[in-house]
Amino acid sequence: MGLGDKIVEKIKSLPKEKQAEVFDFINFIEIKIKERENREWSKFALESAMRGIEDEETFYTLNDLKETFL
Numbered sequence: 001m002g003l004g005d006k007i008v009e010k011i012k013s014l015p016k017e018k019q020a021e022v023f024d025f026i027n028f029i030e031i032k033i034k035e036r037e038n039r040e041w042s043k044f045a046l047e048s049a050m051r052g053i054e055d056e057e058t059f060y061t062l063n064d065l066k067e068t069f070l
Helices: 003-012 016-050
Strands: none
Touching (some): 003 016
């Protein structure tokens, strides 16, 4: 019997309200994993986008940075 099977058997032996708590906890863990993956992906994307920017020798004047609205 694998670990998953053992977990299922343990959960089945719990009262229904405790099974609901276990289910909520599993959902909580899944959300935390997704949030961590999103943070890691965002960090990677930003690092990739910024890679080499410190080596650029482009200088902008104040006029270059002003935004014009029509």
